[in-house]
Amino acid sequence: MDFQLKYITPDIKLSSYDDKLFKTEVVFDHHMLVWFISGETKIIQADQSYLFKAGDIFLIPRNQLATIINYPKDGLPHKSVVMHLSIERLREYYRPLDIKPSDTIVPRIVHFKDHPLLKSCLASLIPYFEMGEEIFPEEIAALKITEAISILRNIDKRIDDVLANFEEPYKISLTDFMEKNFMFNMPLENFSYLTGRSLTTFKRDFHKAFKMTPQRWLTKKRLELAHYHLSEKKRKPVEVYLETGFENLSHFSYAFKKHFGLTPTELLEERA
Secondary structure: OOEEEEEEEOOEEEEEEOOOOEEEEEEOOOEEEEEEEEOEEEEEOOOOEEEEEOOOEEEEOOOOEEEEEEEOEOOEOEEEEEEEEOHHHHHHHHOOOOOOOOOOOOOOOEEOOOOHHHHHHHHOOHHHHOOOOOOOOHHHHHHHHHHHHHHHHHHOOOOHHHHOOOOOOOOOOHHHHHHHHOOOOOOHHHHHHHOOOOHHHHHHHHHHHHOOOHHHHHHHHHHHHHHHHHHOOOOOHHHHOHHHOOOOHHHHHHHHHHHHOOOHHHHHHHHO
């Protein structure tokens, strides 16, 4: 994979690569403001999927589980500018403001299409990536991030409910959360954090709820979801394995046959 990643500060980066696709499953510590220069990205969450193309600008809220699949497109690399809106910078921004965010808002990915103000702000960073080894002044980085936050607040009056909310995950129903998010191939530490538990408590509560280990349960649920997509939705194995928590097609096919007694392809042929 021809991959390039350039940081002008720890919070601002340019990524570019030419491979067929790049998949990652993440939960971000910070809000991520992204501008696509070229390529295409599919973001899959528990209750919704998004497809973003060249020119799109969107915000991914922190502490959101997501599968992200990036593709080069039309002979061009997948290329994007990404700005991290860290809790530290947001606290500093909101400190003088009298903002009380609503605690009833469920953070979701926000799509700004190719909004001219955001595009101008993010496009102005491109020359700094071309400065080579020159140091990007911290005061300029701070100004650029402050500008981006101010634009977001100007064009979306509800964004304060997301950006000004500094609460950490609290203890929630483990069964409800896992039934909704099992398809994300995450370390157990991420699942435990997002359910408001230590890893030890998470494993204990999990066994109490499901009567088996997390890994065994996760594999079973992912295979059952894959079976549904194949048999009911008539989707192809290559379309299914990435979205159901498997890292490669051969491992998916092996695990599927071990569990159901036939490969994904054999299942499709049987149901044809």
